[in-house]
Amino acid sequence: MSYDIFAHYYDEIMDQSVYDSWLLYVEKYTAGKSGLNIMELACGTGKIAVELAKKGHQVTGVDLSDEMLSLAYNRMQEEGVTLSLAVGDMRSLEPMGDFDVVTCFSDSLCYMSEEAEVAEVFQSVIRNLGPGGIFLFDVHSMHQVNNVFPGYQYIYQDEEGAFLWESFAGDATNSVEHDLTFFVGSQKNPELFERYSEYHRERTYPLEVYKRLLEAAGFVDVTATAEFGESEVRDDSPRWFFACKKA
Structure with a gap:
């Protein structure tokens, strides 16, 4: 199937305000900072990556799909910003630089079918973060x-x-x-x-599993919240948001 078709319907059915919420979540951890080196994993059609670039950050978008990256490139051209785009599997990323921030949103991590694959992603991310770098991601809750x-x-x-x-x-x-x-x-x-x-x-996996795997990979200050960081996790929270730091 053409990814143009998928992207058309994805953009139509997706509540566009959710992108603003993801960006605000990033700003919680980057407030007052400009020109950050940010990697967006599973960047898809590049909507979040483009908005981060508009804010003056240097953004690298990584996705498993050439077709999705092609759409991200077209969006970049239309919006008049510059992105670095790379094909990559987030389970096995080679070191691409010491990034200040790595993001992985829209429950992309939930496509990992085994706990071991989640651990591989966390290890890939920490290899690409500089000291004190921040990792931000979300996943579906078990509820x-x-x-x-x-x-x-x-x-x-x-x-x-x-x-x-x-x-x-x-x-x-x-x-x-x-x-x-x-x-x-x-x-x-x-x-x-x-x-x-x-x-x-x-x-998805229990909160305790994500925290254990993050800490095993070398992350510290692991925080889990709901509602884009606006509330504590509840039994009926639909999505969990994680923020953690490379020691």
Whole structure:
């Protein structure tokens, strides 16, 4: 499936204000500082990376997908900023510099299917942080994965087609599976629609597991919050936000 199609619907269904909330969360830990060297893991179409660059930071966007990076490049050109873009697997990043901040948002870490893979990500991140560097990320809570997502259905349509999203409990503990179906107008015959499907698997872990893996990787001052850092974690918090520092 064309990532242009995915990006179109992703931007349509995503609450755009959430990007402002992610940026405000970053600003909590970078207030008063300019020209920081920031890496955004799983940067996708580059929306957050571009906004950080607009604030005067030097931003490197890393993603596993060439296609997503192509869209990030187009966004960079349209917005008139400069990003460094690199293909990379966040589980096995080579040292790319001593970054001041590394971010990984939009529950991208939940695509790690095993606890060992989460540990690999944390080790990759700390290799790329300078002394005292900050790592900021979010993940789905266990409440969101186990109680909210299973049975979830969403339908969106516009002039260009339709998007269906269904979620089911996964086979692994604390996991969920998302079945995404796109119906897009055919370029060859405007009276027909082409069907595309994607399957996404996500998994989360108890708070204590994330904290243990972060500390084992060498992070200190590990803080977990909810609501983009605005509240303490509750039993029904949908998403957890982590901030930690390289010693």
